Amino acid sequence: MSLEKTDGVVLKTVEWSETSLIVTLFTKDFGKISAIAKGARRLKSPFESALDLLSLSSVVFLKKSGESLDLLTEAKLQRRFRSAQVGLLPLYCGYYAGEVINALTENHEPIAGLMESLCLTLQELDRQANPAWTILDFELQTIQRLGHMPSWRWCVACGEEIETDRQSIAFSPPGGGVLCPNCTPTQRGYLRIDPQTLQILESRAAQLSRSDLAMVLCEPSAPAILAPKVRAELRLVMEQVMMNLSERRLRMLDFLGDLKR
Ligand SMILES: [Zn+2]
Structure with a gap:
């Protein structure tokens, strides 16, 4: 396990539990990652809008070995996808x-x-x-x-x-x-x-x-x-x-x- 930092675009989110999401991102340095974002479904999510679909965000995650899901620890929004307005x-x-x-x-x-x-x-x-x-x-x-x-x-x-x-x-x-x-x-x-x-x-x-x-x-x-x-x-x-x-x-x-x- 190692703590990694990179930028990525959110490709998909799936509800994981009452409070968590599984987030798939395509990142600059690690390609595609699938990570659990604990607390992301809470009203006051620590990730705020950084996990919205197609957002570009800076993320920190714990990279697990083998088939295990990574663990997302931080995500900060850099750019939001706004085409709905167009x-x-x-x-x-x-x-x-x-x-x-x-x-x-x-x-x-x-x-x-x-x-x-x-x-x-x-x-x-x-x-x-x-x-x-x-x-x-x-x-x-x-x-x-x-x-x-x-x-x-x-x-x-x-x-x-x-x-x-x-x-x-x-x-x-x-x-x-x-x-x-x-x-x-x-x-x-x-x-x-x-x-x-x-x-x-x-x-x-x-x-x-x-x-x-x-x-x-x-x-x-x-x-x-x-x-x-x-x-x-x-x-x-x-x-x-x-x-x-x-x-x-x-x-x-x-x-x-x-x-x-
Ligand atoms: Zn031919």
Whole structure:
């Protein structure tokens, strides 16, 4: 057991007893942690609002070995997630971002930059009524940091470069990327996607890998000029990719239909 100090974003809380909560946080230095917060449900909680969903807080916890839950001893609020004041869609997008991080990470496995990119995403959501690009960038950034970026240009089955002057290109979410015409008949579970959709995903991913997220998020975005079909396909591809990685239906995806509009 050791006493540790770090910053973390609250991903989930579950009632544990009359007075306590189990809190799941994604932290900067320790990855995801699950800790008991004794007294957190009391009217005069020692943690005050530091354990509200998606709050960024400085925490001190007793790190237990093995499967045991950690013990949270201090939490001080640094930044509150305020998107409820902006609109329902940014609020749901924030919940979705938290659900994604919870689903794709393991306890006590730190991932460089992931907490920072979650924090920047939440900050962006707090000031945007139409967060389509913010969520797309968050998804791409997350899968990149976790080492799961799909192949947008080379066939995942044979390695051939894909010709983009076609009406549609096969993309396999379980296979992790595009398929060339030769390999497509041998595969199952693929989608037929407009080449423009794949081109947007590829260039956005390349941009994110070149710069830090803060810079990309500050760019003026122009989702309005995209054809409705492409906007819908961007969501379809990312939803399938995220569900394949998390091996389950992500609950908040049902609330993000407005991102396609
Ligand atoms: Zn191929």
